[in-house]
Amino acid sequence: MGAIGILTLVLCAIFPLVASISKVDETVIDTLKQVREQLTSIENKLKKKTCEPGWLKYKGSCYFFSKNSKTWINAEVNT
Incomplete structure (x- = not known):
């Protein structure tokens, strides 16, 4: 078998692999x-998400800033 025959065999073996990889x-x-x-x-x-009235939107999240002042413990109790 000459070089062309070997090359043909190699190509026949490689072609299905290339087709499979392409798929x-x-x-x-x-x-x-x-x-x-x-x-x-x-x-x-x-991006379309809106916030409730009185809330501020920042980077896709809504934040509420209260004007009422409470201690940390009182704020937790009243939620």
């Missing part, structure tokens, strides 16, 4: 696209 790559890429779309959707929902 796996496509599946991974499709999955990554789906995850990216879901993440974008979640980020958009968080």
Whole structure:
């Protein structure tokens, strides 16, 4: 068997592997696209989140600043 015959055998052995890897790559890429779309959707929902009247929004969270002054213990008891 000459060099061309050996090369043909090698190519015949490698081609299915390359096709298989390509198929796996496509599946991974499709999955990554789906995850990216879901993440974008979640980020958009968080950005749209609104706070109750009197609360302040900062970096996607709502904060309330009370004008009432209490000790730590009294604040815990009255919640």
